[in-house]
Amino acid sequence: MEKNQPHSHALRRGRVSLPRQAYLITTCTHQRLPLLNSWSPARCVVREMQSLENDGWVSSLSYVIMPDHLHWLFMLDQAQLDAVVKRLKGRSARAINAYLNRRGSVWQQGYHDRALRREEDVRSIARYIVANPLRAGLVNDIGKYPLWDAMWL
Known part of the structure; x- marks a missing residue:
């Protein structure tokens, strides 16, 4: 287990994969x-998210790619949650390492997931996700940050 994620094992407890569930x-x-x-x-990360969608594993709702992390909101379709994340991280890591001409880990072990309750407003959560660059001070206008998307645009 890595020092930066001392509780990554705890993130797996109670994890379930439900078709048509938003995560x-x-x-x-x-x-x-x-x-x-x-x-x-x-x-490279965006291409892999698109590949997962094209292959029918997920329906992407919103994402933002920050310099050191990713937030992704999607509906699970024909796959298990762990398989989706494993494929995303594995394939994107190979592509990123090839592009940067480097070796080694790209992603931390584990990930945090949250299944949205049916009554939650998915659009407000998507807005919160794409506003991350504003809150982090990376841009003053979200239109100037190129690494986000939401299906409602």
């Missing part, structure tokens, strides 16, 4: 390195 996942880069702070490495 919000958050996953961080290894040692919170800002590996996603430029366009091309971040687009």
